[in-house]
Amino acid sequence: MKNNGLTLLPQGYDDLLKDLKARVHKARMSAVLAANAELIALYLDIGKAILERRDAEGWGTKIIERLGNDLRLAFPDIKGFSPRNFRYMRQLAQICTDTPILQQVVAKLPWGHTITLIEKLKADNERLWYGLQAIEHGWSRSILQIQIETQLHARQIDAIKVSNFKDRLPELQSDMAQEVLKDPYIFDFLSVGDEAHEREVERELVKHITEFLLELGSGFSYVGKQVHLEVAGEDFYIDLLFYHLKLRCYVVIELKAGAFKPEYAGKLNFYCSAVDDLLRHESDNPTIGLILCKKKNGLLAEYALRDMAKPLAVSDYALTRSVPEDLKTSLPTVEEIERELQNGAD
Known part of the structure; x- marks a missing residue:
């Protein structure tokens, strides 16, 4: 023709x-x-x-x-x-x-x-x-x-993970979320010292976002750092916000340079509620919160999460191990990930 x-x-x-x-x-x-x-x-x-x-x-x-x-x-x-x-x-x-x-x-x-x-x-x-x-x-x-x-098997299979997922999520999503969770998270690629403050760690994690995404595991997409939320005329800022493609939900991550404290759970519960109301689409699953701290007491964390309404978890992170140099050649660049995220948004 x-x-x-x-x-x-x-x-x-x-x-x-x-x-x-x-x-x-x-x-x-x-x-x-x-x-x-x-x-x-x-x-x-x-x-x-x-x-x-x-x-x-x-x-x-x-x-x-x-x-x-x-x-x-x-x-x-x-x-x-x-x-x-x-x-x-x-x-x-x-x-x-x-x-x-x-x-x-x-x-x-x-x-x-x-x-x-x-x-x-x-x-x-x-x-x-x-x-x-x-x-x-x-x-x-x-x-x-x-x-x-970095002993991924031990951190995902053998570790004692502290969360309230089983009580706050449907069985299938609870099992998936528990499988996604690691303890501890190993941030070998950071140049900060062991005594770094939360903001230093946060800046380094965003700077090395490809390695951070690798450590978080398959399915995580980066949304932003210090994400602004306005609630009742007041301003609040989430340390790190991600979206998990398989769980189909937002994941709020709060960084703490010291040991876990019970009051951290209440703040994270509040952030998850705000994200559910302000950002969550009707087709998304409930937002999950994760506190990353330098050290946690398992019983203390378990008590803190027990009666929280939102699905929350607590994991340690470590800064002191090393990753092979060829990591850079096997991962996409930050620009490539940003382009993928932008294409997904379009």
């Missing part, structure tokens, strides 16, 4: 093009995932064969090295037949024999991620947990290493 030299597209063309693009993208991703699964299956087969020969015939390191050299000569276009990689294949075969479900997980991860799980972790249940998290959140290898080094 033409009109004055221009091709007129039939009705529905744009929808068809969009659909076909999605199918091509899906097919390409499926091909990549299938190729990766085949590679992992090959490495597992090699690892199992090495284990069998070692146990049955006492094959040692020199024989295994010779096997790798011969395979490299036979298949010069295929990487991965180094003695070091053979050791990882053997370890992976042993791990998957002991914990078969791990085979399904590593089949969905790049080989480098699997090596990290083998090298950095000793317990198979932790390897399984981090592997599943890496798949769900699309972590790069360097991000996976950071999460392991």
Whole structure:
């Protein structure tokens, strides 16, 4: 169809093009995932064969090295037949024999991620947990290493978390909110000293917002710092305000440089009520409040939250650990995050 030299597209063309693009993208991703699964299956087969020969015939390191050299000569276009990689294949075969479900997980991860799980972790249940998290959140290898080094599993699974979520939220949202919560939060990337005041920590967190978002976890979007609220003619300012995309709610964060005090809960409860009335959309879930303090007494915090009307939690934060230098190369810039937030707002 033409009109004055221009091709007129039939009705529905744009929808068809969009659909076909999605199918091509899906097919390409499926091909990549299938190729990766085949590679992992090959490495597992090699690892199992090495284990069998070692146990049955006492094959040692020199024989295994010779096997790798011969395979490299036979298949010069295929990487991965180094003695070091053979050791990882053997370890992976042993791990998957002991914990078969791990085979399904590593089949969905790049080989480098699997090596990290083998090298950095000793317990198979932790390897399984981090592997599943890496798949769900699309972590790069360097991000996976950071999460392991900062003991994310212990902070999200094993920590005693203080909140009133179960009493103040529906069961599904309560479980999700509790899963999102960490204790403690590790702000390794800050340049402030251990005795920094709240405003210093706040300024540094906003300055390093990409790393802060990484530590908060998947789903957090930054709204602002010192967010102004006017209630009954008086001005109030929230330290940090976020929106959580999965929980579909605002998250108010108050920073405290010292130990937790019961009166902090009342102030945070007030802020959550104000956000619910002034900012919350009718489709949003109830606002959640989080107090981040340098130290908390669990029983004191539990008592303070028990009769509060809003869903609140208390966690510690620490400033003293270190994060690998390659963090910067694996995260988006502040400008990129701001553009994403702006696009979402549009």
